[in-house]
Amino acid sequence: MEDRINDLISEEIHEECGVFGVYNMVGEDVADSIYYGLFALQHRGQESCGIAVSDTLGPKGRVSSMKGMGLVNEVFTPEGLETLRGDIGVGHVRYSTAGASNIANTQPLVLNYVKGTLALAHNGNIINAPELRRELEYTGAIFQTTIDSEVIAYHIARERLKTANVEGAVRNAMMKIKGSYSLIVMSPRKLIGARDPFGFRPLCIGKKENMYILASESCALDAVNATFIRDVLPGEIVTITKEGILSDTSMCQPKMAKCIFEYIYFARPDSKIDKISVYNSRIMAGRILAQEHPVEADLVVGVPDSGNAAAMGFAMETGIPYGMAFVKNSYVGRTFIKPKQAIRESSVRIKLNVLTEAVKGKRVVMIDDSMVRGTTCARIVGMLKAAGATEVHVRISSPPFLYPCYFGTDVPSDDQLIAHNNTVEQICKIIDADSLGYLSVNRLSELIDGDLGYCDACFSGHYPIEPPTEDIRGEYEL
Amino acid sequence: MEDRINDLISEEIHEECGVFGVYNMVGEDVADSIYYGLFALQHRGQESCGIAVSDTLGPKGRVSSMKGMGLVNEVFTPEGLETLRGDIGVGHVRYSTAGASNIANTQPLVLNYVKGTLALAHNGNIINAPELRRELEYTGAIFQTTIDSEVIAYHIARERLKTANVEGAVRNAMMKIKGSYSLIVMSPRKLIGARDPFGFRPLCIGKKENMYILASESCALDAVNATFIRDVLPGEIVTITKEGILSDTSMCQPKMAKCIFEYIYFARPDSKIDKISVYNSRIMAGRILAQEHPVEADLVVGVPDSGNAAAMGFAMETGIPYGMAFVKNSYVGRTFIKPKQAIRESSVRIKLNVLTEAVKGKRVVMIDDSMVRGTTCARIVGMLKAAGATEVHVRISSPPFLYPCYFGTDVPSDDQLIAHNNTVEQICKIIDADSLGYLSVNRLSELIDGDLGYCDACFSGHYPIEPPTEDIRGEYEL
């Protein structure tokens, strides 16, 4: 799969969200740190972003927020950040999987309820949101967005009437919502992190001097020079206050279902998730690929940037030299103008060009992390051959996509998936490769040190929670 | 009082809102008409504006909306209007009296509830909103804005669970909310107009070919070449559907309290409200002023633009020639830079200059519609004298402001009102006029043909509804 910047113009798979929260123990502003944290999580969502902060020292815990469509460095100006005064804060980057892409749907959601103000940032997908929403409406709720996160907010607000504190309300809400979620909730004086009992999406805790930090990935801790403390456990609720971190593990359960595709593609390679290095898991994917689909060749290359680590692993395992074959143009931004039909064919060379000198006359193994529709892959194979590669052997560091994902990614419905409609041989022919090999489903656990608590439903169809009977994504839009 | 464009830099009294709705019987787009309607109502609110439309011909009655900070011609571009496809629609211009001035608080409020989508535009002020809000929160409501209109929306949504149709829900909601409101509610297939039982704020019905129109003022009907049909009655709910207009008058009551200041200042002179011409009521105000406070003079002038009609009436009654004394600069916009202290004294001449030739050597009667703090009035008197006027007699076409307004205008609290702290003689000295006369409270009814169903609480302190014990405006902001 091409990486995310390229995805802005192609049609590939997206993660939906990244979340980042900060609690400063000594009253200093946190908006700057959140800005850098979100910037490090930009790969998890490029459509919109937002920050909300609470000023615990000000009157009544004043909450300020700023949200907008676009990248972190487009939405936040120095003057804008300046207005976000507060020592607790939560930020969000978003790619929409549920709810349309518009300003009303940006996060964090900021709301007033019986106990004051609440801000909520959510990564995941609530599969029983439509039912819950209907229930809420039948008791008089009104909805001003089309995101499932508003359903979570309502449940927290309603449970808060019955509970002694906001973390209790979060726990009670978790008993009702089903699906994937890593959640950061900011009340005027607390910062709460929660992860669904299956642990679909990552969430970790860091510390830097007087700050506690919650982040989707550990790379965001590095960005602000914070130290990784530990992952939030699947099902755990952590509450950060002046007194420190409190943990509630009453919702934890034995069965886990961490998204394996976080390791294969979504997460940044410099992150660790649940103690496993993403980089190492990709190196391992490359090694397994080499074991499963060996080939004689002169050069191993990765499709940048996400294919590089697996290519490195393939090279290590086989001894075939690893090399660069591509130059990527990183300047593509939100308003990049798509080529018209007339020059459409050349479009992929606008984002990605081949280093002719590197591949001419060589038998090339080309590693990508996944294949959705196959069109991009076919173009890249064509470019390599046009540059003089004598053979192109495609290796995909994941199994074929066969089933839609209901837990927070936009793996599309079956009929758009090339692997759903074609055999490996047919696909190989379609993309004009000399050979094609996928990673086996049954070796996926080796990517994460043999751990079995992962979800591979998009490859296997084994959903850890009964999926909804119809595709719920985008259902709320009329 | 200076007119609204000038108010952008001065500190005078503002109306809070204007509303405009269209129902097209034959499925044509209505966004353009709403744009022109709002443009004609711009004097009622310059902070923000918005339009929401419902496409009854599309799937499920798709609702689109666009809102923003600024004037109608700043927020809506041709491309933007183009995206608003729909044959029912509602628009809003806003100056905030309750709720902070920010994007989240713009209207129309668009929300999803048990029966689909609802858009709501509100002009007025709900005085029991804080209690209602607290009640709602205690049953699990969450609030994403700080405007009282959200409280109305919640009540409509909750009542809708018990009623056969949305107009019934509006009626039930009206039983709970207290205060001033002219309301336009758009459900996917209906357009509903409602006016509070006291009739504080205006609302009228017009028709143009296949369109029914609801508007705050009749001048907005003129703007789209529609014909005035009738005013919505105080307490009436009108429901427009494919079948035509249905009226529910069950909430009507004998006692009315139409805002007299709509006639004196807020409304455009080319509007009629409840069958009375605003222009005529201002001419009458000038005539009464002349009767109450006659003076020998050479010239009668109005402070533009809102003082002109009363000046004309004063001239008619006395025979003293009416003339122009001022040139107003209309190019002041949202980002107009206020003069720094150093040149502050000259600031009023930036917006308003005196025609020296017109006033030199003359005894001038200067008519303004009201006086709040007195600073602007004092400056203008000074300018006239500097230009050579030998005498300046100030006549105010309303009684002195003595009490705050809780029904939708921002007449400030007592201690900022010059008349609250000074006698007429003292004020006359402060503004350096040769004489000063106000309209009497007891002659206000003559402005509207002797009708007694009006509210003059800001002058008399006789509130038609018990006012809240504390100033509720802006209470929700933390």
Next chain:
Amino acid sequence: MEDRINDLISEEIHEECGVFGVYNMVGEDVADSIYYGLFALQHRGQESCGIAVSDTLGPKGRVSSMKGMGLVNEVFTPEGLETLRGDIGVGHVRYSTAGASNIANTQPLVLNYVKGTLALAHNGNIINAPELRRELEYTGAIFQTTIDSEVIAYHIARERLKTANVEGAVRNAMMKIKGSYSLIVMSPRKLIGARDPFGFRPLCIGKKENMYILASESCALDAVNATFIRDVLPGEIVTITKEGILSDTSMCQPKMAKCIFEYIYFARPDSKIDKISVYNSRIMAGRILAQEHPVEADLVVGVPDSGNAAAMGFAMETGIPYGMAFVKNSYVGRTFIKPKQAIRESSVRIKLNVLTEAVKGKRVVMIDDSMVRGTTCARIVGMLKAAGATEVHVRISSPPFLYPCYFGTDVPSDDQLIAHNNTVEQICKIIDADSLGYLSVNRLSELIDGDLGYCDACFSGHYPIEPPTEDIRGEYEL
């Protein structure tokens, strides 16, 4: 003629420019004063504006400038003004009569030449610019704009090689350029004002504490609380330095040709030009109209805002009461969306509505300052009749436009002028008036106290300078 804000959507006559310069004797920043001066001159040009300042206290007299498309309050932000540090400055507002409307053509023109930096602001039209431009090109000049002002700049730069100082270069340049110009030139340490020998366009001098000011109209002096000193003489060059004002009258000549239309329409009524009050000249125009075209009627009204003073004069002369008949919507801005054909007919009511109560059942005299194509006039007559006026007598406070203007206004070419193709009777029928009367050409001098040194070529065809054989306006655009 409708006033300028309305002109943004109609197609009426425009002045091309306004200029404003400040010299501060004690080193204080002048950008704020220029901002307010330009704001007062906004009626002279709404397409673009700019400010350039020179910091005589900084190293080498650093020049900063800021220019943009749009109104003064749109182009200049507080942050922007803040960057313009300097104690001498010049500003410009522009409506393009020569040169296309784009950012490259905005003024002041800032250029480096043999003696340092020069900024130039120009109001007028150089009729021999094409020849001069060709001459310059044949000696190796390059042009980066399409405005005739660049030709002036070149001549000053070239003459500067032969003269002892910049004011000498301005004088020598004036010997070569023909046409209309009021000019402000800023060298790093001097501010120079110059007016063409015919005096087509106004230019005056003011003073405020430590500042000398040059301005197109005296109303701009009022805006910054400065005192009017005197008009720059036709043909005079004034040079302002630390030593005070130096005058060079060597280019003065007996024959003058001040634009009479400045008095009738362009200038603000609160300005005096060459000692004559614009307001008084309009009152006089109304009086003469009444003498030339008397009529029995009940009400005299002006088309706002520019027709009001003449209407007042007409009322004074006849004794018929003066009144208001219109409400104008001032919120029209740059991006106002023009009505589509479907509602085009109603468009004039968007900008201008009739006060029905004021005109119903009355015989109305309607005064406008001029008529170009007649379409707007016809619409307004129609609106008055629709509102119940029993008769509408149109009086135009200028003679019929018959000839194009080459000296700085955009009176269009003959065939678009209604008076060029129709008799007064025919026009009366076209606009559906009950009678129509124009001011006579031979009484124009009475508007300016009998002075004969004016240009009335657009009415009479008597051009004070031989006009070019072809229409040169816009010739430089390819």
Next chain:
Amino acid sequence: MEDRINDLISEEIHEECGVFGVYNMVGEDVADSIYYGLFALQHRGQESCGIAVSDTLGPKGRVSSMKGMGLVNEVFTPEGLETLRGDIGVGHVRYSTAGASNIANTQPLVLNYVKGTLALAHNGNIINAPELRRELEYTGAIFQTTIDSEVIAYHIARERLKTANVEGAVRNAMMKIKGSYSLIVMSPRKLIGARDPFGFRPLCIGKKENMYILASESCALDAVNATFIRDVLPGEIVTITKEGILSDTSMCQPKMAKCIFEYIYFARPDSKIDKISVYNSRIMAGRILAQEHPVEADLVVGVPDSGNAAAMGFAMETGIPYGMAFVKNSYVGRTFIKPKQAIRESSVRIKLNVLTEAVKGKRVVMIDDSMVRGTTCARIVGMLKAAGATEVHVRISSPPFLYPCYFGTDVPSDDQLIAHNNTVEQICKIIDADSLGYLSVNRLSELIDGDLGYCDACFSGHYPIEPPTEDIRGEYEL
């Protein structure tokens, strides 16, 4: 050296410009192709960009242009590109080395002169520009920008008076200007490319169907799917018309001085310049480094992205495995907010993070293409060690910078260069590396197949043209 996106926040060396021109033989619009061409050249300049096109089929060859500050995808919108109709065109991306960074200085320069309109795009630096500019001023020239390109434009315009055609004027101008330049000149009906006789900056010719193309680098030809034809020769002038390509080589000379740093850093690795693959020259640089400064180690890594190819070469030569050690964040844009002092130390991890798993416990060879001040290099060494690298051996694939560049790059003046003030041993200590090795000056020719016609003045001080006695860069700003 970090790559360009990172440079937006660091302080490293920049190329000044990229140029791209298209001539369509059959009258089709070329703006889209120029857009993609400039996008591929974005690495050569990120401050501003522009496109000018000439419509040879329209009346008089109408020229349209659009320019702005920012990246190609920020300045050009679909609507904007739509307005650029024309079948000949020229584009430019700019990083300012001479002339301040502001809108007036953007290119292409569009000007009118004796023979019509001319557009000019320039990559390079004219070292005798100050003298030429003074000469021009003494013959009456005015300058509206502060870029040396305006001096070239003037010379072409003046020479055009004496020559039969525009290409002759370009040749005559080339006789006067000294320095580095690759030039694209568009007259209404011709497209001309020229390269200075030393060939400092690259320029090549391509073809695609009916289009001839001129581009700074061949990677821009790939981006629009064009075929590389040949490089423009140093000193050659090529003129493209309906008749095809004409070549004038009369200015060619034996001595060449191609910038060696184009190969080492500036150019994209997928470009070929003067028949040499940039990628291959970097691989070669890595190989030579390995020969000159061998070391025992476990891993070779490049500082992304520009150090990767040399690292690959080093690995090939030594057999030490090549690997990835860094994750780069590509989302940095123009408005990225720089960290405040408080978190400054962590800033490099915002743009670049280390893959701990890849380097932990290893002896690492880290290859970068150059070192200017040494601060970035020191930070990266520190990050590697913090991640657990046991040794870090730094190898720089160019010689030490010792002298400023006057030919179009911003290698700073001596005292800011770490190598000017320190020995290699001292630098090694400063950056805390375990060893440090630079490429030798005397082996530079091996990077380009032994060709000796290159300029290495920034390393050797051997300037091919006598440098100016003072630093001229930025001299024109006051």
